[in-house]
Amino acid sequence: MPKGVPESIPNDGLTTRQRRNQPVLAVNTGPGKGKSTAAFGMALRAWNAGLSVAVFQFVKSAKWKVGEENALLALGRVHEETGQGAPVQWHKMGQGWSWIRRSDDAEQDHAEAARAGWTEIARRIAAAEHDFYVLDEFTYPLHWGWIDVDEVVAALRERPGGQHVVITGRYAPEVLVEAADLVTEMTKIKHPMDAGRKGQKGIEW
Amino acid sequence: MPKGVPESIPNDGLTTRQRRNQPVLAVNTGPGKGKSTAAFGMALRAWNAGLSVAVFQFVKSAKWKVGEENALLALGRVHEETGQGAPVQWHKMGQGWSWIRRSDDAEQDHAEAARAGWTEIARRIAAAEHDFYVLDEFTYPLHWGWIDVDEVVAALRERPGGQHVVITGRYAPEVLVEAADLVTEMTKIKHPMDAGRKGQKGIEW
Numbered sequence: 001m002p003k004g005v006p007e008s009i010p011n012d013g014l015t016t017r018q019r020r021n022q023p024v025l026a027v028n029t030g031p032g033k034g035k036s037t038a039a040f041g042m043a044l045r046a047w048n049a050g051l052s053v054a055v056f057q058f059v060k061s062a063k064w065k066v067g068e069e070n071a072l073l074a075l076g077r078v079h080e081e082t083g084q085g086a087p088v089q090w091h092k093m094g095q096g097w098s099w100i101r102r103s104d105d106a107e108q109d110h111a112e113a114a115r116a117g118w119t120e121i122a123r124r125i126a127a128a129e130h131d132f133y134v135l136d137e138f139t140y141p142l143h144w145g146w147i148d149v150d151e152v153v154a155a156l157r158e159r160p161g162g163q164h165v166v167i168t169g170r171y172a173p174e175v176l177v178e179a180a181d182l183v184t185e186m187t188k189i190k191h192p193m194d195a196g197r198k199g200q201k202g203i204e205w
Numbered sequence: 206m207p208k209g210v211p212e213s214i215p216n217d218g219l220t221t222r223q224r225r226n227q228p229v230l231a232v233n234t235g236p237g238k239g240k241s242t243a244a245f246g247m248a249l250r251a252w253n254a255g256l257s258v259a260v261f262q263f264v265k266s267a268k269w270k271v272g273e274e275n276a277l278l279a280l281g282r283v284h285e286e287t288g289q290g291a292p293v294q295w296h297k298m299g300q301g302w303s304w305i306r307r308s309d310d311a312e313q314d315h316a317e318a319a320r321a322g323w324t325e326i327a328r329r330i331a332a333a334e335h336d337f338y339v340l341d342e343f344t345y346p347l348h349w350g351w352i353d354v355d356e357v358v359a360a361l362r363e364r365p366g367g368q369h370v371v372i373t374g375r376y377a378p379e380v381l382v383e384a385a386d387l388v389t390e391m392t393k394i395k396h397p398m399d400a401g402r403k404g405q406k407g408i409e410w
Contacts, residue, residue: 028239032389037246038239044249045242045272049407067250074283074290075276084279132407164407183394184237190388202254202337202369 024164025156025180029139029172032186039134039166040068046164047075047085051131056121057092058114058137058169065136067202086131093117114141118152128161139169142176153179229369230361230385234344234377237391244339244371245273251369252280252290256336261326262297263319263342263374270341272407291336298322319346323357333366344374347381354378 026042028035043053053072057065069090076088091098093113099120118141124130142149153175156165167176177183231247233240248258258277262270274295281293296303298318304325323346329335347354358380361370372381382388 029394030392032391033387034233034239034243034246034389034391037250038243038391039246040249041239041242041244041246041273044245044276046407048272048275051407067253068246070253071249071280071290075279078279078283085276177394180395182238184239185392185394186237186239186243187235187390187392188388189234189382189390190385202251202256 022181023159023162024182026164026166026182026184027139027172027177027180028166028168028184028186029170029177030185030187031170032188034186035168035170036065036134036136037068038184038186039136039168040065040072042166043072043088043132043134044075046132047072047079047088050086051164052087052089053132053134054089054124054130055091055134055136056117056138057090057094058117058135058141059092059094089130091117111141111144111146114146118147122152122155125155125159125163125165128159128163131163133163133165135165135167137169138167139172139176142173143169143171149173149175152176227386228364228367229387231369231371231387231389232344232377232382232385233371233373233389233391234375234382235390235392236375237393239391240373240375241270241339241341242273243389243391244341244373245270245277247371248277248293248337248339249280251337252277252284252293255291256369257292257294258337258339259294259329259335260296260339260341261322261343262295262299263322263340263346264297264299294335296322316346316349316351319351323352327357327360330360330364330368330370333364333368336368338368338370340370340372342374343372344377344381347378348374348376354380357381358384 026039028038040055043055046053053076055069055072072088073090075085079085079087097113097117097120100116121133121135125133141147142152156179159165167180172183231244233243245260248260251258258281260274260277277293278295280290284290284292302318302322302325305321326338326340330338346352347357361384364370372385377388
């Protein structure tokens, strides 16, 4: 199981150190489980490496990921209290984005909320506010045309510094896949829901 | 994106509550990234649900997962200090299993070490010592014939209580896939190593 060994050395004039500091754009897509879960697992590694983590959940109902949210926020508190790791932020569209203080969030249009989320993320990326972004289920507003994918890819290509971005969800647009460095497809082989089983606490949420 | 909705209701005589308490055996396999990462992401959910977590790494060189190890162990300390979440243990074959105190660990045969790991895990499963097990890269000693897969499947089928088990690695044996409730295949679409890029701190380890 050799890992970390490139299949070829590129003739790009970069030193190993420079190549080690290239920011990664990763996309976890496909119909199977584990797309978001793997992104949050990657966040553990980022946290341990001292990279500040910011999660943005593009879902209206956020109840299914409260476990990951609580655990990652607990790691953020570990950083505040001991200095280990790095800061962690978690923002979700489901209850209105935390930076939007409006009384009519419940009435806000989903597409409008998704665009507001991307506008804020684009601002943060341009300002290099975080080191490791998870844009969870961000492929859906792209797929549905709520957010312009060419604008997103341009903003990601031009992002300053060493910011890593992980995007999850089905139906990743082809132009996003082309722009990404690391694309993984999760395929369902077998799932307990197929056999009529219920979601399990600690497993499904 | 409906989640948690079974495609059919089984005629198994179980109540919804009973079906919610069925332990899950999950296998993350395939050639892509994210098999272990998704398992550690699942561990976040288990931790938050108060399920005690035990990770067993079946690799001789464990350096690649120190980020997840440090982060999950930090969550274990959060539990000790605040009561939030659940206990976390992390054991690895790479430096000799923690419960084996031998001076000649470095000389220990890999197959023998893998078998010693499984023997201890089987003991713990029979005693229901943990709630959520990650057997990381456990498919390899099964694939190589170091550990008898039929013995493993029998022990997993007979495991008492509500113990969840997640097994990761390529080449998952067919009999293990058949026994599993949830099987996900991770397929590589694109990987930066293909372009000769180096592993990134906080991303690859």
